[in-house]
Amino acid sequence: MKNSKMNFLVKTFLFGLVFMTFLSCERDLSDEATDATFSKTGAIFLDAPVEMGSDFYFPYGGSKPNAWSVDDQVSYKGSASMRFDVPNANDPEGSYAGAIFRTEGAGRNLTDYDALTFYVKASQGVVIGEFGFGEDFIDNKYIATIRNVSIGTNWTKIIIPIPDASKLVKERGMFRYAAGSQGTNGFGYTFWIDELKFEKLGNILNGQASIMNGQNVTQNTFVNVTSTVDNVVVNFNLPTGINQAVFVSPAYMNFSSSDTTVATVNDAGVVTSLSAGTAVITATFNGVQATGSLTINCAGTFVNAPVPTRNQANVISIFSDAYSNVPVNYYNGYWQPWQTTVSNDFSVNGDNILNYTIFNFVGIEFSSPTVNATNMTHFHADFFFPGPIAPGRQLRVIVVDFGPNGVFSGGDDTRHSTTFTAPTLVSNSWVSIDIPFSAMPGLASRQNLAQIIFEGGDGSIMYVDNVYFYN
Amino acid sequence: MKIINKSLFKSVFILSTVLFLGCSEDEKQTVITKTRLVMQEEFDVNGAPNPELWNFDIGTGNNGWGNNEQQFYTDRPENIIVEGGMLKITARRELYLGSSFTSARITSKGKYEKKYGRIEARIKMPLGRGLWPAFWMLGANIDEVSWPQCGEIDIVEYLGSNPISMFGTVHGPGYFGGESISKNYTLKTGRFDNEFHVYGIEWGENYINFYVDDALYHRVTPSDVPGEWVFNQPYFMILNMAVGGNLPGSPNDQTAFPQTMWVDYIRVYE
Incomplete structure (x- = not known):
């Protein structure tokens, strides 16, 4: 009698601990969402799209518009996954699969997260061109993308670090992908994605960032010419110990000009030449100097060609x-x-x-x-x-x-x-x-x-x- | 019957507590009981490690210190130095006397040997695949009885390819190498290569408890080892960072050199 009571207590105690563990580990998403002006929901697709609205799938031009579907026969967890049917290269409806997933409404506050994660598998081993987020077809301000992602036939977790979550206070671009058949001799294949969500992993290490592909690039300009800082990459070390390069919008960087009388640079990395001289545009990420630079050699005022006068x-x-x-x-x-x-x-x-x-x-x-x-x-x-x-x-x-x-x-x-x-x-x-x-x-x-x-x-x-x- | 139930209760309780701790950092587990400080190496004097406490192991040992390790251990300040209150062991990619890497290894053999106690170190690990730092101990009678009869206690071993995990291990006669008694600990949040963590053992007659920070994750007693218990005798301490070898594999092109293992202190309590 005494023993069985003890067992009961043990079980109750164990159950209580497990329950508390569950509570403290899992985010209670709906509660957080009600407090904020911008939803803090991290989930995008679990067994169905989460808080995405009814019109969220926007294919890229030239891609097969119906490549995406919900597959209730296949899942990593729960009852369904997202299925992507990459077409043959000669498919008249579109030569590849690619789209953005844009949440309806004002956007989400993602500042509590540090990564977009999901599980993926494919019908055959393939290298998929791009996975990312931050593209909304409006101002596309905070795009972050990983490229050439190797996918096997078993479920694998993919981690896309958020370069700087403090920027993502009202983000609508939840997910983006582009997948072609360049590596499969033009033949289509299928891949599945499940448990797509923003997460706080807490174990991603920020590494070196670079602009202009890490090169010191020189451009000759004139007054009022605009130049763009591009090829911005941030390297992270994932909890798996693997280095992951993330290709990001310039807006994730903090730019500065060595001579603002010669050239200024805005938050989006757009450089405007103002007067004759030389200015070096550099960037920091997380307070650390990024490699690469853009040197502006401004020759002064541009002499325009004679303005045509014919009708x-x-x-x-x-x-x-x-x-x-x-x-x-x-x-x-x-x-x-x-x-x-x-x-x-x-x-x-x-x-x-x-x-x-x-x-x-x-x-x-x-x-x-x-x-x-x-x-x-x-x-x-x-x-x-x-x-x-x-x-x-x-x-x-x-x-x-x-x-x-x-x-x-x-x-x-x-x-x-x-x-x-x-x-x-x-x-x-x-x-x-x-x-x-x-x-x-x-x-x-x-x-x-x-x-x-x-x-x-x-x-x-x-x-x-x-x-x-x-x- | 009652005894069995009691021990069942105990093991279930410990298991549950570990689970609970993994998620909630503010709940404390009883990890340590020995609190009287009897030795401290704070690495406060700049320069070479204190020669009254430490010996250098130099070279490549036999067969890369038994593990096909790729580094040459030196006593040069480029590889080992005390600076700013820290011991820094730095692995470098350089051609040096036939090896492709250099690093360092120090031992307290013959200078500080200890039987029982709480022995811990506060360490920040290096970043990158192929790096294999460790804080560990060998039986002081190694020259008489040789390894593995002398016993080995690995307080922490860490592989740069897995920045959120570490492991604690004992080796002895009949349970060494791949058959050693080892356990992993994985952080729920954070990493070992970007912040300091405390790695320790609490060691007494017929038991060794392994902990990281506030988490007890491994307990070894004579009933856990399929051979003679060789841990009721004095041991000396070793700090080193290996590069490559059987366990971690070689560094790859993603491994950035130099890489430093930072040791804030070693403290021993009774």
């Missing part, structure tokens, strides 16, 4: 802020293997400038559709060479017509190249070039104009503006 009705514009431009495939085709030219285009007070650096040659293409310039009489472009013009330096302007078939090659393409040299070419002053079609005998037709090619670069810099045909 829009007389112009077919390829690149100009003065006109509506026709559809352009690209302003730099990065034609391999011989091209060295890199585009570092910039904008000064709303005037966009094509900035070709390491310039040897570059092609602009506007083939969809091609341009019928039969009614036009001239080609125009403005060039600026900030460096010296070397003796013998040429600039060749090539206008290309794709011929009746309207596509590159096929034997009907024609072109004409016009060469300019000094003294037409001058340094540090805009050079306006006008070429009449009557002086382009190599061009059999101008009904299907599709490319303009600039050649003759010596690896230096060339700005281009106001590229158009006119009559």
Whole structure:
């Protein structure tokens, strides 16, 4: 009798302890949520979406819009998981799977958490491109993403550290993912995610942060040119002992400029050049200096190209802020293997400038559709060479017509190249070039104009503006 | 019958208390009973470790100190120094006399040997895979009877690849290496490589209790070991940080060097 009573006490005591343990370990989410203006709920999906509203799944453009579903046959815990069917690359509905999960309403206060965690498994071993949070398709201010996540066929816990939870006081971007079939020969697969939630783990170690990929990058600018600090990465050491790089929005960093009279930087890492001189933009994360920097060499006030005065009705514009431009495939085709030219285009007070650096040659293409310039009489472009013009330096302007078939090659393409040299070419002053079609005998037709090619670069810099045909 | 029930009650109680403590830090468990301080090494004098207490082990031992460890132990200040109230043992990645890493190991053999007591150290562990710091003890009769007959008490061993766990172990005749009597302790929150924790044993005749901070996690008595109980005799202390070897595996490209094991103090109570 006595013994059985003791056993009863033991069991009661044990039960009480276990119950208290449960209470002290588990967050009582609904209670916390009622107190705050912004919900402090950490859960996103347990057996169903949690406090997400009815309209929260927003696929990326080009992705298969119905890749996501709730699977009540598969779960890590409870009765259901989220299922993601990554399509074959040639699926007409979308070549990959990707979306954001944006909670409805004002957003959540995530300041109590230090990680987004979930369990994941896939129908085969795959490497999934991106998992993250903080993207809301509104201002996307606090995106944090891990990349190239290796997923096996058994459930594995994934931890995405929150770079700085104090920033996330009203976050709507609960989750984001992008998964393609690049690593599976274009064939689709399925993966499942369960127990998706923000958590306070308390054992993630902050490591080194970097901007500009940890490099010391230099940009040449003018007054009022804006530059952007990017490639921001924060490294963490997970409780598993593994280093995890998190690719984050610049807004997680604290930026400073070595000379705010030359350039200032805002919270989002956008740098504005103010006067001639040099300023070094650096960042700290959690009070620790991030590696990498952005050095701004501001050359002073930019001299704009002459403002075009012709009427829009007389112009077919390829690149100009003065006109509506026709559809352009690209302003730099990065034609391999011989091209060295890199585009570092910039904008000064709303005037966009094509900035070709390491310039040897570059092609602009506007083939969809091609341009019928039969009614036009001239080609125009403005060039600026900030460096010296070397003796013998040429600039060749090539206008290309794709011929009746309207596509590159096929034997009907024609072109004409016009060469300019000094003294037409001058340094540090805009050079306006006008070429009449009557002086382009190599061009059999101008009904299907599709490319303009600039050649003759010596690896230096060339700005281009106001590229158009006119009559 | 009554006795069995009592011991059942006791074991259930201890188990429950450990569970409870894991979640709630403010509840205290009776971890220690020995409170009279009889020895303290506070590492207060800058320079080399006190030569009246510590010996250096130099070199690579036999077969990497028996574990294929990859470091060369030196007595250079780059590897071991007392500074700012701390002993710092620093592992470096450098080519040194045929080894790829350097580090340090000190023992109190022949200088401070102790039988029974509460022996603890406050340590902050290094960060990174392949690092294997330890605070441990060997039987003072090792030169007469050799290992494992002399016995070994590992107060704390830690692997940099698992920053939230550590383990305490005893080795003896018939229970050594992979057959040793060992137990892990995993933090519910926090890590061992970014803050100090206190690692200790309370040791008396026929028992050794292992604790971390306020948590008792391992108790070993003669009935737990499948061989002779060799712990009723004096032991000396060892502090070291190994790099690589059979247990931790090699450092990888994620392991940043140098890495330091910080020891705030060693204290012995009766």
